[in-house]
Amino acid sequence: MLVKTFGSAVYGINATIITVEVNVDKGIQFFLVGLPDSAVKESHQRIEAALKNVGYKIPGKKIVINMAPADIRKEGSAYDMTIAIGILAASEQIMAADIDKYVIMGELSLDGTLNPIKGALPIAIEAMNKGFEAFILPEENAKEAAIVNELKVYGVNNIKQVIDFFNGKTELEQTIINTREEFYHGINNYEFDFSDVKGQENIKRAMEIAAAGGHNIILIGPPGSGKTMLAKRLPSILPPLSLYEALETTKIHSVAGRMSKDSALVSVRPFRTPHHTISDVALVGGGTHPQPGEISMAHNGVLFLDELPEFKRTVLEVLRQPLEDRIVTIARSKYSVEYPTNFMLVASMNPCPCGYYNHPDKECVCPPGMVKKYLNKVSGPLLDRIDIHIEVTPVPINEFNVKQESERSDTVRERVVNARKIQEERFANINTVHSNAQMGSKLLKKYCVLDDPSINLLKTAMEKLSLSARAYDRILKLARTIADMEASKDIKVEHLAEAIQYRSLDRENWA
Numbered sequence: 362m363l364v365k366t367f368g369s370a371v372y373g374i375n376a377t378i379i380t381v382e383v384n385v386d387k388g389i390q391f392f393l394v395g396l397p398d399s400a401v402k403e404s405h406q407r408i409e410a411a412l413k414n415v416g417y418k419i420p421g422k423k424i425v426i427n428m429a430p431a432d433i434r435k436e437g438s439a440y441d442m443t444i445a446i447g448i449l450a451a452s453e454q455i456m457a458a459d460i461d462k463y464v465i466m467g468e469l470s471l472d473g474t475l476n477p478i479k480g481a482l483p484i485a486i487e488a489m490n491k492g493f494e495a496f497i498l499p500e501e502n503a504k505e506a507a508i509v510n511e512l513k514v515y516g517v518n519n520i521k522q523v524i525d526f527f528n529g530k531t532e533l534e535q536t537i538i539n540t541r542e543e544f545y546h547g548i549n550n551y552e553f554d555f556s557d558v559k560g561q562e563n564i565k566r567a568m569e570i571a572a573a574g575g576h577n578i579i580l581i582g583p584p585g586s587g588k589t590m591l592a593k594r595l596p597s598i599l600p601p602l603s604l605y606e607a608l609e610t611t612k613i614h615s616v617a618g619r620m621s622k623d624s625a626l627v628s629v630r631p632f633r634t635p636h637h638t639i640s641d642v643a644l645v646g647g648g649t650h651p652q653p654g655e656i657s658m659a660h661n662g663v664l665f666l667d668e669l670p671e672f673k674r675t676v677l678e679v680l681r682q683p684l685e686d687r688i689v690t691i692a693r694s695k696y697s698v699e700y701p702t703n704f705m706l707v708a709s710m711n712p713c714p715c716g717y718y719n720h721p722d723k724e725c726v727c728p729p730g731m732v733k734k735y736l737n738k739v740s741g742p743l744l745d746r747i748d749i750h751i752e753v754t755p756v757p758i759n760e761f762n763v764k765q766e767s768e769r770s771d772t773v774r775e776r777v778v779n780a781r782k783i784q785e786e787r788f789a790n791i792n793t794v795h796s797n798a799q800m801g802s803k804l805l806k807k808y809c810v811l812d813d814p815s816i817n818l819l820k821t822a823m824e825k826l827s828l829s830a831r832a833y834d835r836i837l838k839l840a841r842t843i844a845d846m847e848a849s850k851d852i853k854v855e856h857l858a859e860a861i862q863y864r865s866l867d868r869e870n871w872a
Contacts, residue, residue, distance in 0.1 A: 364451040367464050368443035369487055370435060371480035373698035374612045374653075376487035378464070380429045381440065383447035388423025393444075395428030397435045404438065408445045410471040415521040420452040434695075436650050439478040442467035442497075442520060446527070455527045462494040465523070473520045475499040479618040482611055485509040497523055503536040504625040505615055508608070510540055538625050544604055547628035551597040555770040558594065560756040561587055567751045567863060569773055572598045573780035574842030575796030577684070577706040577746060579669065581865065582753030583723070584716045588709035591753075592665045595707055596630045597770035599663075600778045606661045613660055613700065617653050631662030633704075637671040641679045646700050651691045656683050657700035669708040670738035677743055680706070684746045687799075706747065710739070721754060736866070745831045748798060748839055750865040780845040797842045802834070809837040815857045822861045832864045839863055 368379045393402055409419050426444060428435050443465045450457035466484065468476040481502035486509055488496050495513035496506055503516025515533040517523055525531040555565060564580070568591060571578040580588040602610065610627045614620050620627075635644065635655045646654030656664055666672060683689045683702040690699050712718035713732045718725040725732070744750075781796065787808065788794045794804065811819065819836065822828060828836075839860035840852045849856070 362451045362453060364447055364457050364460065366443050366447040366450070366460060367493070368440050368466050369464060369480075369484040370433060371483055371616055372696065373651075373700060374483055374609075374616055376480060376483040377433065378487060378491055379433075379435065379440070379443075381443045381447050382427040382429060383444070383451040384425045384427075385420060385448070385451040386423045386425070389421060390423050391419075392423075392425045393428075394426070395431045395435060396433065397428060397440075398437075400438045401428070401435050401440055404441045404444055404469075407438070407441055407469045407471065408448065411441075411469040411473040411520060412445060412449070414471065415473040415519070415524070417449060417454055417524065419448055420454075422452070424448060424451075437479070438468040438476075439466050441469040442475065442523065445469065445520060446523060449524065450527070455524055456529065457527070460527065463497055464488040464493050464495075465497045467497075467499045467517075467520075469520060474518060475520065477501040477618075477622070480616045481506040481620075482508060482608075482615040485512055485514065486612075488512055497526075497533070501622040502620075504538055504622070505611070505620050507536040507538040508540050508543070508611065508625055510538070540626070541604070543626050544607055544628050547626070548601050549771070550629055551770065553594045553770075554597055555594050555773055556767045558587060558590060558767060561591065561753070564591055564751060564753055565768070565773075567749055568595055569598060569777060570839065570842055570846070570863075571595070571705065571707075571749050572600075572773075572777045573846050574748075574784070574838065575705060575798040576748035576839065576842065577708075577798070578749040578751065579708040579710065579744070579747045579866070580751055580753050581710055581712050583711060583720050583755060586753045586755045588753050589665075589667055592634075592663075592667075592707045592709060593632065594770065595705070596632045596663050598773045598777055599630050599705075600774070600781050602628060602630055602661060609701065610661045613653050613657050617658060619658070631659050632665065633659040633662070634665040634667060637666075637668050639672070639676060641673075641676045644676055645679050645683060645689050645691075645702075647691045651693070651698050653700045654689075656680070656689065656702045656704060659704040660701045662704055664704045664706050666706070666708045669710040670735055674738065674740070678740065681742055681746065708747065711735075712752075719752065741831075744866055748835045749863045751863055752865050776846060779848070780842065783845045783848065797838050797845070800838055800841075805834060805837055809841050809852060811837075811852060811857070812854075814854050815852060818854055818857055819861070826861070826864075828861075828864055836860045836864060 363384045366381045369376045370379050449455045477499045482505050485506040489509050489512040497515045500516035500518050507514040514536045516536050526533050607628050633655050644654050687703040689702050713727045713735050715726050717723040718732050784796050840856045843856040844852045
């Protein structure tokens with residue numbers, strides 16, 4: 362007897378429906394075809410033990426299993442339950458009248474219990490698009506898949522529950538999630554707040570500008586000056602995720618297997634802070650079976666690189682293209698996958714190896730030329746993609762005892778959201794641009810027009826401060842964002858003056 366069951370394969374952040382055709386005939390052999398990898402081939406032993414331990418068995422006949430389309434490689438152990446239910450239906454141990462209405466996925470333990478799978482949300486979306494009625498999967502993934510409200514989602518702990526369901530002995534409990542309620546419940550759950558930071562008002566201002574325009578930022582300062590503390594609070598002043606952004610972010614975390622069983626949706630902006638020993642593959646994604654890297658896990662959020670010069674140069678160089686294109690393509694010989702990488706880069710670094718160059722109280726002990734050598738660990742092209750360079754100085758001890766509370770994150774976030782709304786209206790007809798930081802040369806000429814006093818100021822700054830040519834566009838983008846924060850249609854001299862001071866590392870005499 363021939364029976365078809367349905368699973369799914371995930372490529373990038375999208376899924377493809379896989380048809381598992383099971384044919385039971387006379388004979389004693391077992392064939393599994395359709396380009397399965399080793400983990401799929403090993404399912405035979407897992408399925409045999411799992412079925413035996415729940416009171417069923419693989420029939421002693423010739424079994425041919427084809428996983429179609431046969432030209433797509435099938436990877437992982439998530440097809441165990443798809444194949445097992447197909448074998449039981451083809452050998453008439455369970456009724457299979459409406460089995461084609463279900464997508465069935467799950468990795469089997471030897472006692473029949475189910476282990477979680479990766480990519481439950483993309484699979485659920487694809488199942489809904491293809492017109493399936495329901496999705497049966499491990500209970501740990503049920504909340505994640507139930508975000509797709511138009512699809513019935515059944516979370517199960519053991520394959521015996523699925524067998525009894527198809528035999529009409531029991532009913533499965535549907536997992537129901539109110540997507541909007543789940544989204545709005547966690548939208549403002551931030552662990553850190555800007556009010557925790559004493560002093561550093563000029564740095565907070567720079568962070569607010571970065572958040573308002575989506576600008577990348579680098580903080581340079583001695584140890585203990587608060588660089589990491591400030592960076593961790595940046596997500597709390599960014600605009601809240603839209604529901605579309607939350608779903609897109611959740612898909613990436615689902616594919617990477619980073620969703621907890623208690624969470625259904627990523628509703629706050631991600632904050633990723635990889636260690637400086639990270640490899641380039643771990644940062645951008647890839648591997649034998651491509652997985653999203655840290656830059657994709659930070660999509661719609663913040664990627665924080667602490668102690669930037671300590672990262673291997675090859676690792677930092679692979680950031681250049683994703684920062685420009687907001688997407689990374691991982692190519693293999695027979696296929697390629699794409700992961701979105703629309704993140705804000707926040708970096709921090711000491712000004713020199715000892716950490717005390719330009720310190721107001723402590724003296725730098727680095728030998729001559731060491732400061733420049735240390736800074737040169739970060740390439741010019743990468744610094745070119747960072748709009749704001751700001752020097753962080755230690756907070757004076759007397760400011761720690763000030764009882765006046767600093768401005769809270771929600772107050773700052775309100776101003777940031779207002780500035781972003783202006784940019785949304787400005788770029789409403791341009792799909793690839795959503796913030797000032799993403800403007801190209803044509804848009805700069807259109808939206809960053811300067812009056813004569815501003816042109817003279819910028820010209821003077823370029824000459825007096827020995828600013829590099831690459832600083833010119835960055836200053837215009839920053840000035841545009843500062844103007845938006847004040848709801849000003851035109852860029853004024855004071856906006857430009859503030860933008861100029863955020864290009865510390867472009868000054869030729871900085872080090």
